[in-house]
Structures are given as structure tokens and as C-alpha cells.
Amino acid sequence: MGAVFTPIIVTVLPVLNEEKYIEACLHSLIRQSYPSNLHSIIVLDGGSTDRTEELVREAAKYAESTGGPSIELHHNPGKFVAEGRNLAMSMLPDETTHVLELIGHSTVAPNHLETLANEWERIAAIEEKPLAALGSRVLPRDGDLGRIETWVEATLSSPLGSGGGQFDAFEKASPCRIPAFVLHSRQAIEDVNGWDESFISSQDSDLSMRLAAKGYALWRTPNASVHMTKRTSLSRWWKMGHRYGFWRTKTVLKHPKRLSLREYLPWFGLITTLCLALTMPIYACLPIAAYAGVLLLEAVRMMLRFGRPSLMVGVPICLVLLHTSFSIGLIDGFLRKGRAASDR
Structure with a gap:
């Protein structure tokens, strides 16, 4: 042995x-x-x-x-x-x-x-x-x-x-x-x-x-x-998302293999929506409607899974805050040096 x-x-x-x-x-x-x-x-x-x-x-x-x-x-x-x-x-x-x-x-x-x-x-x-x-x-x-x-x-x-x-x-x-x-x-x-x-x-x-x-x-x-x-508040949740996005960029700049295209999907969605608004305004609402539909379906799924009706509101709010703050953080990571976290 x-x-x-x-x-x-x-x-x-x-x-x-x-x-x-x-x-x-x-x-x-x-x-x-x-x-x-x-x-x-x-x-x-x-x-x-x-x-x-x-x-x-x-x-x-x-x-x-x-x-x-x-x-x-x-x-x-x-x-x-x-x-x-x-x-x-x-x-x-x-x-x-x-x-x-x-x-x-x-x-x-x-x-x-x-x-x-x-x-x-x-x-x-x-x-x-x-x-x-x-x-x-x-x-x-x-x-x-x-x-x-x-x-x-x-x-x-x-x-x-x-x-x-x-x-x-x-x-x-x-x-x-x-x-x-x-x-x-x-x-x-x-x-x-x-x-x-x-x-x-x-x-x-x-x-x-x-x-x-x-x-x-x-x-x-x-x-x-x-x-x-x-996180115990929506403001701290926002700050956490921004911090994660910011430092993801810093990590990718040092380690390009860490790049994940899915993390840039919100930016692709925004650019697509703006392009449609400029070229085919009648279709500009389609990406927004699709995103809202996905959020709604996920909220229903989470509500059924956890049995908490408030998730019908909370999950879409938290997802929008996370996707927005993380995406802004990704860009911010190119622009400045890091500083101490304030999301706790």
C-alpha cells in the first residue's frame, strides 16, 4: 500500500x-x-x-x-x-x-x-x-x-x-x-x-x-x-459588475487566451441596434424586443425554480444591471488604471 x-x-x-x-x-x-x-x-x-x-x-x-x-x-x-x-x-x-x-x-x-x-x-x-x-x-x-x-x-x-x-x-x-x-x-x-x-x-x-x-x-x-x-444592494451589484468587467480587460490584455467573445455580446447587440436605427429604423426595435423576451423567459424559469414571485422583477433587473455594468467595465479597463474596490 x-x-x-x-x-x-x-x-x-x-x-x-x-x-x-x-x-x-x-x-x-x-x-x-x-x-x-x-x-x-x-x-x-x-x-x-x-x-x-x-x-x-x-x-x-x-x-x-x-x-x-x-x-x-x-x-x-x-x-x-x-x-x-x-x-x-x-x-x-x-x-x-x-x-x-x-x-x-x-x-x-x-x-x-x-x-x-x-x-x-x-x-x-x-x-x-x-x-x-x-x-x-x-x-x-x-x-x-x-x-x-x-x-x-x-x-x-x-x-x-x-x-x-x-x-x-x-x-x-x-x-x-x-x-x-x-x-x-x-x-x-x-x-x-x-x-x-x-x-x-x-x-x-x-x-x-x-x-x-x-x-x-x-x-x-x-x-x-x-x-x-x-451583494446585498443593487448599487453594490452594479459596482461589482463594473469591477469584474474592468479587470477582465486587464486580464485579457496580459493573457489574450482569456478572451471570451460572449462577454462582448451586449456591445454587439448595441451596435446592431444603432446600425438598424440608422439604416432600417422599422427594425431597430427587434434586438431590444428579443433581449426583453429572453429576460422574461429566464425570469419565469428562475421563479419556477426557486418559488419566489419577486424574481419575475428581480432577475431581469439584475441581469440588465450586470450586462450593462460589466460591458462598461470592459471599455473602462482600456482607459485607466485600477483602483480599490468599493462594491462591498
Whole structure:
């Protein structure tokens, strides 16, 4: 029999003003079935002005008193995620083999690490390339959702809203271009020199593209999932869409293979409508009517799926906001440098 696969894992948590969520996040990690002597947590605070640091210290004391994983709190002078993760890489114990990326407004099931370790062993045995990353499914946060949160979750569960990205409701383990909430091989991360700190957002997309270019395999598994708190207002939903579009352009400029023509369909639709308005005005309403019809059908489908009548209004609103803000962000990405996110 071969040796049992028991990776030594460090969970890295860059945080900023996460007092509403960090306690639940850390306690979900403390309660892991995975042996605590094989798991530790590094929290990188980017200058929180709320009770985040206090709550992290309390969780660290609780973990120590209950035999849980060690929790270290460090200041992240760079403030942003990429800087925090790179800083954590410089602090890893020598024996660390894998790094798990999470965020402060997420929680995981008690068997999350155990499942990832088992899946890693299984996939590495069948994958010809060295395995660098194993991602998870992204699910709604635990607990009752507000109306806007319900609209957002329904929209992200739609093919018109997820785009096959990190919120894709995939059902089978498979290779993946950009996995979410990844368990990484430490060796692979070091092989590509960590995260690119010029990416304030989408730093994980950039890392995944560089890992793939280096010859590594990237996978995702539905057997492991992360519950994530998303947007709770339409204004933040708009800002999130713009940010995603903006940084998609920055990623494509560095990695042209990341280009997806479907993400430019709203612009093609707008140009088509304008051309018809100038040349055949009688037909200019057809693209708009077709788009409205698709939104209506999707709203009906989501309402029947989730049993929430308000989705008849909420899904079309959220889809229009997402398509518009993302499309504007795509163009904005060509025009200026990035800045800190304001959509949380």
C-alpha cells in the first residue's frame, strides 16, 4: 500500500473590515475534521477600522483552547489581496505543502479540507500534468437571504448571469481554466513567483493563466463547496459588475487566451441596434424586443425554480444591471488604471 496523502495546509485569509463575517469564517475553519496539526491559518489584515482584528484574536484564543489549528494575525501593508497572499507565502512554515485561498466573507463545511485532500489525491493519480490547483463550487451564504440577495443568487445561477465563471453550478470534477477558492500546490505557486500585485482584483485569474502556461493542471470539484456572501444592494451589484468587467480587460490584455467573445455580446447587440436605427429604423426595435423576451423567459424559469414571485422583477433587473455594468467595465479597463474596490 502507498503512503497516505496528508498535505500540510495553510489557509490564507486577506481581510479588510470583515467584522460581520470573519467570526463565522474562522470558526468554520476551526471545526474542520482535518487534523489540526496539519492545518494552520494566516490572516492578513489590510488596515481594518472595525472589530475585525479583535475578532480574529478572539478566534485564535478559542482555537488554541480547543485544540484547533493555529491562527496568526499579521498586518498587510499592501492592503490588497495579492500583496496579502504573497506576504503569507513568505511566512509559510518550511513543511507546508499546500495553500488554501479563502476570503473573510465565506464559510466552509466541516469536511472541506478533508474532501479537498481526498480529491487532490484522486485527481493527481489520473492527471498526466502536475496538479497545481483544485477549486470548489461557490454557494450562497448560510442562513436566510434578503430579497436583493435572493435576486443576485438567482441571477448568478442563470447561464445569462454566471458566464461559466466562479459561480458556475458545475456538477462533475473536471479540468478548469479559472477555478475558485483554490487549494494550491505551494511548489506551483512559487514556480510562477506568486500573485501579480498589479492586479487589485482578478489576481486569481492571472495566477491560473500563468500556472496553465507553465504546464500545470487546474481542476475543480463539486464535492467541496464554499458559502460566500455576495451583494446585498443593487448599487453594490452594479459596482461589482463594473469591477469584474474592468479587470477582465486587464486580464485579457496580459493573457489574450482569456478572451471570451460572449462577454462582448451586449456591445454587439448595441451596435446592431444603432446600425438598424440608422439604416432600417422599422427594425431597430427587434434586438431590444428579443433581449426583453429572453429576460422574461429566464425570469419565469428562475421563479419556477426557486418559488419566489419577486424574481419575475428581480432577475431581469439584475441581469440588465450586470450586462450593462460589466460591458462598461470592459471599455473602462482600456482607459485607466485600477483602483480599490468599493462594491462591498
